[in-house]
Amino acid sequence: MIANSPIPPVVPAGHLARHPQPVLELPHELGLELRPWRPSDADSLLAAGQDPAIRQWNLFHVASPEEARQRIERMHERWQAEQGAIWAIARSDGDGEAVGLIGWNGIDLTGGSAEIVYWILPAARGGGVAVEAVKRLSGWALEEVGLHRLRLCHSVANPASCRVAAKAGYALEGTMRGGQLHADGWHDMHLHGLVQGDPLGGGTV
Ligand SMILES: CC(C)(COP(=O)(O)OP(=O)(O)OC[C@H]1O[C@@H](n2cnc3c(N)ncnc32)[C@H](O)[C@@H]1OP(=O)(O)O)[C@@H](O)C(=O)NCCC(=O)NCCS
Incomplete structure (x- = not known):
């Protein structure tokens, strides 16, 4: 419970860290899974840091294998x-190569919310990977962790990410004006949300 608060935490502190980070399966036909990053994945992270779209939309830069x-x-x-x-x-299967990243930033267990972030390396794009990964990880966060509200934010100039959000069931809730500073200036940002009780995959497409 928060000190001096009558409202108990949505998820108690320690709920995540007392277990190892799980491996989560994706639909079999994708041949992919979600697993913790390994030191041997540094090359994939470095490749992402060189990709113009990931640099632009994820504000993600990695300069060296050591930094990765x-x-x-x-x-x-x-x-x-x-x-x-x-x-x-x-x-x-095979080499276990990392082709993308997905996860939660800004985890607030007490308040029951987190923000999803993702990118896919160019060779793996266009096959439904992002949508399936967002659905799987959102189901895990709502059902297995017990968070109440998940958010997804992207520049209004990034329609592919908007499509991922809609197909995964994240409702468009509004536009945050001047929401984030990018390399080319301030961008308005779409705010999407998924809350307990919403259908995953949403029917919004
Ligand atoms: C955005 C990104 C994560 C999508 O990954 P993906 O695995 O290719 O996505 P999916 O195949 O699951 O679905 C993409 C959807 O977006 C659509 N799409 C792709 N490019 C688009 C564009 N320029 N305009 C509109 N829709 C687009 C696809 O057609 C697909 O929808 P459909 O299945 O109805 O045809 C990936 O392209 C990427 O990493 N881009 C660079 C970094 C980035 O944008 N990160 C997100 C920051 S918020």
């Missing part, structure tokens, strides 16, 4: 601190 490895270490520290939870979207 540090970022992966930091992901594990954030899981332990229950501040973030970031998965690799990785091949479930």
Whole structure:
């Protein structure tokens, strides 16, 4: 319970960190799973940091293999601190290559909310990976963790991300004017939300 608050936390502190970060399956036909990042995934993170679309829309830059490895270490520290939870979207057979990233920033267990973030490397785009990964991770957050409200934010100039949000069931709730500073200036941002009781996959497409 929050000190001096009559309202109990939505999810008690320690609920995430007392377990190892789980591996989550995606639909079999994708041949992919969500798993924690490994030090050996540094090359995939470095590739993402060089991709113009990921740099533009995720504001994501990685300058060196060493920085990529540090970022992966930091992901594990954030899981332990229950501040973030970031998965690799990785091949479930063969080399286990990481082809994307998905996870939660701004986890607020007490208030019951978090923000989803994602990117897919160019070779794996256009096959429904982002939509399936968002649906799987949102189901996990609502049903297995017990969060109440999930949000998804993207620039209004990024229609692919808007489509991912709608297909995964995140309702468009409004536009945050000047919501985020990008490399080319301030962008208005769409705010999408998914709350307990909403249908995953939504029927909004
Ligand atoms: C946006 C992104 C995550 C989508 O990943 P993906 O696995 O290719 O997405 P999916 O295949 O699950 O679905 C994409 C949907 O967006 C649509 N789409 C793709 N580009 C589009 C565009 N320029 N305009 C409108 N819709 C677009 C696709 O047609 C598809 O919808 P459909 O299945 O109805 O045809 C990926 O392109 C990416 O990482 N982009 C660069 C970084 C980025 O934008 N990150 C998100 C920051 S909020």
